[in-house]
Amino acid sequence: MSLLDYFKISKASSAVLAKERLQILVAHERSSRNQPSYLPQLQKELLEVVRKYINVGQDAISVNFEQDDEQETLELNIVLPDIHAKNS
Amino acid sequence: MARIIVVTSGKGGVGKTTTSAAIAMGLAKKGHKTAVIDFDVGLRNLDLIMGCERRVVYDFINVINGEATLNQALIRDKNCNQLYILPASQTRDKDALSQEGVGKILEDLAKDFKYIVCDSPAGIEKGAHLAMYYADDAFVVTNPEVSSVRDSDRMLGILSSKSRRAEQNQEPIKEYLLLTRYSPERVKLGEMLSVDDVQEILSLHLLGVIPESKSVLNASNSGLPVILDEKSDAGQAYIDIVARYLGEDRPHRFIDDKKGFFGKLFNRSK
Ligand SMILES: Nc1ncnc2c1ncn2[C@@H]1O[C@H](COP(=O)(O)OP(=O)(O)OP(=O)(O)O)[C@@H](O)[C@H]1O
């Protein structure tokens, strides 16, 4: 084995991959950990109310909870069905 | 004031019992009266690692149920008279543990001991929950491996939300990272997460790195905590960890590949 090979070893190693995967996973799990426990229930009930009036799919509603030093925000997103699709 | 330390991880088999035995012995050898409690009800092992398995008469559950006194159940270590072991029950299951029962025992121990080390079972069920509930400090034992790091992070979430300190809005549990079974050679080859990687992901204060070492199996074979093997790398790593925990400033060791550049070249060409 040459000296040159010695320096090339760690390129795109499996440890780099492990680190990247963990960083994404841990960030995701931490943000969902800080969410209030009522969130899934809230999402379910909101969906029921909206569906009384508009025919939306199961995943049309997303509720996001965010927290920073100053405030907590609850972001509600309802994707309405495509108008053109409805008319056709 | 007694200090309650939980040795925890989430994931099984990462080195909690090895670590509990080592640091309890290390603290006791520094002259601090220390008790180490096995919370792994149904799967006790600390007695074996401490070499006192034949002296177990009563256990943790007997004391909780009032079938024995704390003094009857505590086993004095044969190598260090400042160290006592409270074994887990082998015949009962985890439901025999109750929050009040554990709280009462810890309160009684705190009158007489300086440090109380709680060896947590794996998982996040009742045993693990009770082991960490009353803690002041948490030693989070992690292997440089994806599932262990993830489970450690999960455990950090539990420590900061489900402990007594969290529930009573007290100062949070102090959390420390103990990275065990570390192989600097494999890190260098890019096959294993490095200390820096793990610290960056978990953002925890590093108390020490324990290398993957044959001395750990030797120690458990003979029922002596590995910290007593002062010539071994793992033994020295645990000695450093205890010193750092007690406030000494010691540089980290066992992080870099022992073999120098030329040693490595030589090794590879063999
Ligand atoms: N630094 C090390 N080097 C080599 N082997 C080790 C090291 N630390 C622990 N081990 C080995 O790993 C195995 C598991 O260790 P240990 O019983 O301490 O883990 P644990 O976290 O308590 O497991 P459990 O979750 O089952 O309670 C044992 O066989 C032990 O000898």
Ligand SMILES: [Mg+2]
């Ligand atoms: Mg164990």
